[in-house]
Amino acid sequence: MGRILSKEECNDGVKLTIELDIEEAEGLKGNFLGIHLFCSDRSMVKTDVLESGLKKSIKYFVVPKELRMSRPGRQACSEVKNTDATCQKVELVDKTCFVYILPTPQ
Numbered sequence: 063m064g065r066i067l068s069k070e071e072c073n074d075g076v077k078l079t080i081e082l083d084i085e086e087a088e089g090l091k092g093n094f095l096g097i098h099l100f101c102s103d104r105s106m107v108k109t110d111v112l113e114s115g116l117k118k119s120i121k122y123f124v125v126p127k128e129l130r131m132s133r134p135g136r137q138a139c140s141e142v143k144n145t146d147a148t149c150q151k152v153e154l155v156d157k158t159c160f161v162y163i164l165p166t167p168q
Contacts, residue, residue, distance in 0.1 A: 100152060102163045109149040109162070123162050125149070 064082035071077075090097070112122040126149055152159040 098152060098154070098159065100150065100161050104150055107149050107151075109147050111147055111164070123147075123149075123160070125160060 064080050064086060066078050067081055068079040069076055107126045107128055109126045110124045112124060114120050114122075146165045148163045150161050150163075152161060
């Protein structure tokens with residue numbers, strides 16, 4: 063996890079100075095272009111996780127109705143597990159990303 067240390071307005075956007083954990087910075091593997099930021103506190107849309115398979119080892123992330131694109135949906139899984147999972151939709155120029163936040167099992 064990281065944090066924003068400073069913010070500076072620029073002509074074509076905002077310049078941020080960030081601080082990351084070493085593991086997260088190493089996870090970028092030298093890629094410093096095409097970075098997208100998200101904040102887990104911003105995920106306010108409740109969602110469900112569908113489970114099936116042996117010992118419920120297969121998990122399907124449900125796109126909440128509020129965030130779905132205009133396509134008919136299907137529900138093909140055997141069980142709905144209500145969780146404290148939340149989801150946010152990040153729309154980019156060429157793609158749509160869904161970020162799911164799940165509580166860590168205790």
